[in-house]
Amino acid sequence: MAAASRIGRPIVLYMRCLAVQIKAVLEYQADFWILMMASVLMNLVGFVFLWTIFTKIPDVNGWTFWQVVVIYSLVFVAEGVGSLFFEGTWNLAFLVNRGELDFMLLRPVSPISQVMSCAIGINGLGNLLLGGTLIGLSLSHLQIHWTLGRVALALLLLASAIATKIGLNLATNASAFWVQTPFSGFAFSMHQLGDLARYPITIYASAVQALITVAVPFAFVSFFPAAAVFSKGSWRLAGVELPLRWLGLATPLVAIYCCWMGVFLFRRGLRRYESAGN
Amino acid sequence: MRRAYVMHAKLALQQMFAYRAGFFLGLLGNFFFLLSMFYLWHVLLKNPRFTHALGWDWSQMKAYLLIGFVTGALVSTFTDYTMANRIRTGDVALDLVRPVDYQKARFSEAIGIALFELCTAILVCAIVVAVFGGMQPPTLQAGLLFTVSLLLVVPLKFGIIYMSGLLCFWTTNYLGVSWSRQAIVNIMSGALVPIVLFPVWLQGLANVLPFQAVVWTPARIYLGTIHGTEAAMWLAIQAAWGAGLWILARLMWKVAVRKLVIQGG
Numbered sequence: 001m002a003a004a005s006r007i008g009r010p011i012v013l014y015m016r017c018l019a020v021q022i023k024a025v026l027e028y029q030a031d032f033w034i035l036m037m038a039s040v041l042m043n044l045v046g047f048v049f050l051w052t053i054f055t056k057i058p059d060v061n062g063w064t065f066w067q068v069v070v071i072y073s074l075v076f077v078a079e080g081v082g083s084l085f086f087e088g089t090w091n092l093a094f095l096v097n098r099g100e101l102d103f104m105l106l107r108p109v110s111p112i113s114q115v116m117s118c119a120i121g122i123n124g125l126g127n128l129l130l131g132g133t134l135i136g137l138s139l140s141h142l143q144i145h146w147t148l149g150r151v152a153l154a155l156l157l158l159a160s161a162i163a164t165k166i167g168l169n170l171a172t173n174a175s176a177f178w179v180q181t182p183f184s185g186f187a188f189s190m191h192q193l194g195d196l197a198r199y200p201i202t203i204y205a206s207a208v209q210a211l212i213t214v215a216v217p218f219a220f221v222s223f224f225p226a227a228a229v230f231s232k233g234s235w236r237l238a239g240v241e242l243p244l245r246w247l248g249l250a251t252p253l254v255a256i257y258c259c260w261m262g263v264f265l266f267r268r269g270l271r272r273y274e275s276a277g278n
Numbered sequence: 279m280r281r282a283y284v285m286h287a288k289l290a291l292q293q294m295f296a297y298r299a300g301f302f303l304g305l306l307g308n309f310f311f312l313l314s315m316f317y318l319w320h321v322l323l324k325n326p327r328f329t330h331a332l333g334w335d336w337s338q339m340k341a342y343l344l345i346g347f348v349t350g351a352l353v354s355t356f357t358d359y360t361m362a363n364r365i366r367t368g369d370v371a372l373d374l375v376r377p378v379d380y381q382k383a384r385f386s387e388a389i390g391i392a393l394f395e396l397c398t399a400i401l402v403c404a405i406v407v408a409v410f411g412g413m414q415p416p417t418l419q420a421g422l423l424f425t426v427s428l429l430l431v432v433p434l435k436f437g438i439i440y441m442s443g444l445l446c447f448w449t450t451n452y453l454g455v456s457w458s459r460q461a462i463v464n465i466m467s468g469a470l471v472p473i474v475l476f477p478v479w480l481q482g483l484a485n486v487l488p489f490q491a492v493v494w495t496p497a498r499i500y501l502g503t504i505h506g507t508e509a510a511m512w513l514a515i516q517a518a519w520g521a522g523l524w525i526l527a528r529l530m531w532k533v534a535v536r537k538l539v540i541q542g543g
Contacts, residue, residue: 028449028450028451030448030449030450030451031449031450031451031454034449034451034454034455034458035451035453035454037454037458038453038454038455038457038458038461039457041457041458041461041462042457042458042460042461044461045461045462045464045465045470048465048480049465049470049471052471052475052476052477053322053471053475055477056322056325056327056328056331056475057322057325057327057328060318060321060322061321123453123454123457179299181299181300183300185299185300185303185304186303188303188304188307189303189304189306189307189310191307192306192307192308192310192311193307193310195310195311195314196310196313196314198314199314199318203317203318203320203321204313204314204317205317208313208317
């Protein structure tokens with residue numbers, strides 16, 4: 001009982017915080033629809049882009065249209081979960097810059113979870129709906145032999161891919177403790193680096209592939225998990241042949257690493273935090 | 279009176295220097311986008327069907343993507359976000375009592391910032407050309423017309439961005455407006471896919487909208503796929519859109535200000 005409440009209570013509190021944010025968002029219904037429309041438009045534009053390209057060619061480096069749509073949509077879905085449940089991460093720069101983090105440090109709840117739940121990006125709902133639909137559509141077009149094991153693997157990889165993105169969001173946003181600007185420019189530019197993982201990463205030069213695989217592992221948000229589910233062959237990086245499938249299976253480990261990194265950097269940064277002073 | 283607007287431009291430029299870190303990080307983000315487009319199209323253009331459909335090869339596509347990058351950087355910083363913020367917080371009331379025209383003042387600021395944006399974007403292009411190499415310079419005539427076209431992008435993009443900023447009089451959330459605008463401009467300007475690759479109906483739609491003049495017109499002039507009278511015609515269309523959006527923005531402002539309610543003090 002005690003153990004259950006130790007794990008359960010923070011989650012309940014987290015959901016309560018988010019529920020308050022949802023109420024706030026629903027006060028402004030026009031905003032709700034504008035954000036939904038924006039996320040649907042962005043997703044649609046990406047889809048039209050891929051579709052236009054693939055009317056001319058059957059595949060890009062061995063990846064077919066629907067497989068690329070899965071990669072593309074995975075980035076979108078991971079972003080969506082980040083916006084819907086962890087949008088506050090992006091407010092960290094503002095909270096640090098204004099010294100508003102003080103309030104959170106006084107409360108007996110983990111500052112990380114307070115920061116992460118202090119905002120909601122309702123556009124994430126649009127991402128999830130359309131991104132999810134596109135993934136579903138793609139899977140119905142792809143001849144994949146689904147066994148129970150493969151379904152379980154796909155779900156595990158999906159969860160890990162999302163966790164990787166959330167962890168990277170937290171890690172890059174923790175830069176706010178060092179660079180004290182009210183806007184998280186660094187995290188945002190890294191987010192755009194992550195957009196490179198919207199396509200099969202084999203199109204890039206080795207250095208770029210290494211950058212988004214090792215240094216900032218955005219490729220584990222989309223490319224590698226998809227490669228594992230589609231049982232793709234090998235991958236050459238700087239002359240070394242690596243089995244793509246096995247790298248894809250490493251996604252859960254990468255997810256743990258990224259989340260740990262996020263928490264570690266946040267705590268490190270918090271030690272430097274001196275408030276803004278009024 | 280003119281001095282007031284020159285001052286607006288100067289102050290905006292100074293502000294850019296003060297906030298340069300944020301600007302360069304934004305530019306870095308755009309650079310990553312450019313990078314993904316570069317590699318993607320490099321792979322795609324190995325297929326002769328693309329070179330055939332486009333009418334140009336990889337060395338020309340590099341120029342196309344760089345033009346997309348430069349026009350993307352122009353009038354992309356501060357203008358709309360500052361406007362949106364001031365409208366949302368009510369600070370716009372202070373702008374209303376100032377003895378300068380609101381639209382002209384914002385345009386002056388946009389020009390000041392555009393100088394900075396243009397210089398840095400061209401610098402990035404120079405580096406990219408040095409790394410990726412092999413880009414053909416345009417003919418003299420094409421080069422001159424392209425310069426005119428590039429300058430005409432400034433009022434055009436200002437019109438688009440200014441009007442999207444004005445939407446804040448009706449909605450409190452600018453982020454969604456800004457994202458929608460970026461998505462529409464990205465696809466309809468040809469920044470993602472050259473318009474000629476679109477299906478016919480989408481090409482028709484793109485050609486009657488103002489967004490094609492942001493990338494598609496200057497790029498085609500640079501690459502020489504349109505020249506002579508045809509180039510002049512598209513330049514005229516580009517200029518007409520710039521002027522048309524200016525007038526449209528004026529009307530929008532008139533309606534918006536009537537709606538304005540400033541709360542509290």
